[in-house]
Amino acid sequence: MRFDRIQNCFAKCQAETRTALGIFITAGDPNPAISEELLLGLPDAGADFVELGMPFSDPMADGPVIQAASLRAIKAGMTSGGVLQLAARFRARHADVPLILMGYYNPIYVYGVERFLTDAHKAGVDGLIIVDLPPEEDAELCLPAQQAGLDFIRLITPTTDAARLPKTIDNASGFIYYVSITGITGTASASTGSISQAVTRIRQASTLPVVVGFGIKTPEDVRAVGQHADGVVIGSAIVSIIGEGGDANAARAQVKQLATATAKEA
Amino acid sequence: MSQHKPNTFRAGPDAEGRFGIHGGRFVAETLMPLILKLEEAWKQAKTDADFIAEMDFYRKHYIGRPSPLFFARRITAHFGGARLYFKRDELNHTGAHKINNVLGQALLAKRMGKTKIIAETGAGQHGVATATACALFDMECDVFMGAEDVMRQKPNVDRMRLLGAQVHSVTSGTGTLKDAMNEALRFWVTHADSHFYIIGTAAGPHPYPAMVRDFQTIIGNEAKAQILEAEGRLPDAIVACIGGGSNAIGLFHPFLDDESVAIYGVEAAGRGIDSGAHAASLNGGRPGVLHGNRTYLLQNDDGQIQDAYSISAGLDYPGIGPEHAWLHESGRVNYVSATDQQALDAFALCSRLEGIIPALEPAHALGFIGTMIGDMDKEQIVIMNLCGRGDKDLEAVLPILEKQNKLSGKLL
Numbered sequence: 001m002r003f004d005r006i007q008n009c010f011a012k013c014q015a016e017t018r019t020a021l022g023i024f025i026t027a028g029d030p031n032p033a034i035s036e037e038l039l040l041g042l043p044d045a046g047a048d049f050v051e052l053g054m055p056f057s058d059p060m061a062d063g064p065v066i067q068a069a070s071l072r073a074i075k076a077g078m079t080s081g082g083v084l085q086l087a088a089r090f091r092a093r094h095a096d097v098p099l100i101l102m103g104y105y106n107p108i109y110v111y112g113v114e115r116f117l118t119d120a121h122k123a124g125v126d127g128l129i130i131v132d133l134p135p136e137e138d139a140e141l142c143l144p145a146q147q148a149g150l151d152f153i154r155l156i157t158p159t160t161d162a163a164r165l166p167k168t169i170d171n172a173s174g175f176i177y178y179v180s181i182t183g184i185t186g187t188a189s190a191s192t193g194s195i196s197q198a199v200t201r202i203r204q205a206s207t208l209p210v211v212v213g214f215g216i217k218t219p220e221d222v223r224a225v226g227q228h229a230d231g232v233v234i235g236s237a238i239v240s241i242i243g244e245g246g247d248a249n250a251a252r253a254q255v256k257q258l259a260t261a262t263a264k265e266a
Numbered sequence: 267m268s269q270h271k272p273n274t275f276r277a278g279p280d281a282e283g284r285f286g287i288h289g290g291r292f293v294a295e296t297l298m299p300l301i302l303k304l305e306e307a308w309k310q311a312k313t314d315a316d317f318i319a320e321m322d323f324y325r326k327h328y329i330g331r332p333s334p335l336f337f338a339r340r341i342t343a344h345f346g347g348a349r350l351y352f353k354r355d356e357l358n359h360t361g362a363h364k365i366n367n368v369l370g371q372a373l374l375a376k377r378m379g380k381t382k383i384i385a386e387t388g389a390g391q392h393g394v395a396t397a398t399a400c401a402l403f404d405m406e407c408d409v410f411m412g413a414e415d416v417m418r419q420k421p422n423v424d425r426m427r428l429l430g431a432q433v434h435s436v437t438s439g440t441g442t443l444k445d446a447m448n449e450a451l452r453f454w455v456t457h458a459d460s461h462f463y464i465i466g467t468a469a470g471p472h473p474y475p476a477m478v479r480d481f482q483t484i485i486g487n488e489a490k491a492q493i494l495e496a497e498g499r500l501p502d503a504i505v506a507c508i509g510g511g512s513n514a515i516g517l518f519h520p521f522l523d524d525e526s527v528a529i530y531g532v533e534a535a536g537r538g539i540d541s542g543a544h545a546a547s548l549n550g551g552r553p554g555v556l557h558g559n560r561t562y563l564l565q566n567d568d569g570q571i572q573d574a575y576s577i578s579a580g581l582d583y584p585g586i587g588p589e590h591a592w593l594h595e596s597g598r599v600n601y602v603s604a605t606d607q608q609a610l611d612a613f614a615l616c617s618r619l620e621g622i623i624p625a626l627e628p629a630h631a632l633g634f635i636g637t638m639i640g641d642m643d644k645e646q647i648v649i650m651n652l653c654g655r656g657d658k659d660l661e662a663v664l665p666i667l668e669k670q671n672k673l674s675g676k677l678l
Binding site: 056057058059060061063064067071074079080104105106107108109110111131132133134135136137154155156157158159160161164168179182183184187188 | 282290291292293294295296297298299300438439444445448451452455456457458459553554555556557558560563565567568569570571
């Protein structure tokens with residue numbers, strides 16, 4: 001069996017009674033140099049796993065912060081090939097930290113699914129989160145990705161009802177990403193109560209780790225959601241620092257803050 | 267491109283919403299349960315006698331259907347070739363074909379117990395039609411429109427507001443129709459439980475392309491009966507302009523299996539396909555995935571969507587409905603194009619010779635017709651979908667025609 005960075009990461013965090021901290025940044029934002037510096041520094045700042053956003057011109061599931069980041073990155077020359085090179089440099093520096101690419105299907109489709117999966121696997125990518133590929137489209141990328149040795153991480157949302165839940169979990173691998181709000185990234189936040197209920201519901205249907213994202217911004221959020229979930233993802237709160245002209249150090253400082261809040265209460 | 271010929275061109279989509287490789291359901295999980303419910307509701311409604319009767323009532327007494335099929339005598343004489351008929355959907359209430367679809371979806375929303383409506387709009391015609399239906403059925407209406415379109419289509423913005431709609435000026439991305447659609451989808455995701463999204467063209471995730479087509483086929487069904495009555499036979503060619511392609515698929519679909527009928531879809535070539543400034547997704551794009559479906563898209567080598575350009579805000583979209591993508595690949599429909607200038611000349615010609623000011627969108631169809639109809643036999647018949655009226659375009663068109671000395675009437 002292959003060395004599974006995602007499984008190991010969650011097992012390690014569980015052993016340390018910690019919430020796994022996932023940090024999202026957009027590849028190439030605001031330019032390739034700063035983006036690489038930020039990315040390579042995330043594990044030392046406290047990120048347990050990293051989601052690297054593949055910029056897309058039409059990010060339908062994203063709020064203003066990630067939209068702007070995508071456009072900055074594209075304008076600064078980021079491409080699918082560039083994302084994969086960045087991933088490979090991350091892997092060369094950090095042998096064990098899970099790296100997940102997150103984005104939309106079209107750039108992958110145009111790059112060529114088989115070619116993309118081969119190159120991503122070679123670059124040391126562990127998994128994919130593709131927002132606009134529901135289980136109904138599993139033949140497109142989910143199944144080929146798993147064949148190629150990449151996890152396909154499924155999004156489950158508040159509108160995923162009990163009847164649909166098994167279908168969304170069927171081909172899931174890596175972990176389950178629970179989108180805590182009906183909405184777009186970086187906007188509203190869900191109540192801890194509704195998150196707790198949803199995570200319980202997912203745990204009854206799947207043994208995969210459950211990670212919660214969308215609307216998680218502060219160390220307090222990390223602490224509260226971490227009482228229920230195995231991991232959390234913070235994106236807009238970090239990306240906005242870059243958007244406001246901050247450098248990699250400023251963003252890293254914020255990650256360090258978030259990392260102080262990962263201890264689970266006994 | 268022609269593959270082996272299917273028994274019928276009218277059977278699509280399949281159970282997964284595919285027309286060949288095109289179509290599908292490429293949406294976020296949040297929306298997936300909603301579009302499955304919509305598909306179920308539509309499946310039931312379209313064979314339900316009460317729903318059909320309600321549709322018929324509003325088509326007749328509110329839209330004003332059937333729209334006439336009019337023999338364009340003077341344009342026919344001008345080109346000296348085949349006989350040209352206009353399917354006059356510009357006479358519909360609100361001035362375009364858009365209302366055919368909007369009324370259907372609004373009635374479906376009502377049936378599903380939804381009273382809050384979302385729509386995107388480019389030229390504003392779909393927005394106006396949606397605002398109109400919302401006024402009629404006492405529904406809340408949020409319309410998303412690119413900031414650039416808000417400026418160049420001000421009369422339609424005013425109409426929507428008068429009708430009670432909230433018009434959201436979209437500045438994200440490039441501030442055009444594709445961004446309006448992104449923003450409408452974002453709003454829908456955020457209000458998933460309460461709102462119904464009325465998509466304006468035969469595109470988006472399944473079941474929208476098929477459902478919008480079904481609401482628009484009234485155009486082709488009427489035209490077929492009307493031409494049989496007027497001429498005793500089917501036309502030799504039918505022509506419609508294409509942005510997303512709802513008016514075109516509405517005219518084409520009932521004729522797809524009539525082999526003798528040549529079918530032409532006219533894309534907007536803007537300043538010319540070679541210039542790069544155009545909206546011709548089939549003639550100048552390639553397959554990709556956007557806004558819930560796979561179809562031909564204007565995009566760069568890296569899969570980033572590019573801006574469409576056309577003088578017509580209604581054709582200014584970097585994609586096209588998935589059924590057109592399939593009809594293109596199957597070879598059944600010929601997808602051609604007309605430039606801004608061809609459309610402008612046709613706009614002036616139609617106004618002067620027929621006393622009908624067409625929208626810039628169908629002026630593209632007429633612009634293309636001008637390049638071929640003169641070479642056809644006098645006994646042959648062409649039907650063009652005159653899918654909208656041109657009042658909304660005067661502000662954009664008149665200064666150009668004036669500058670080109672193509673306004674024939676003088677101000678004395």
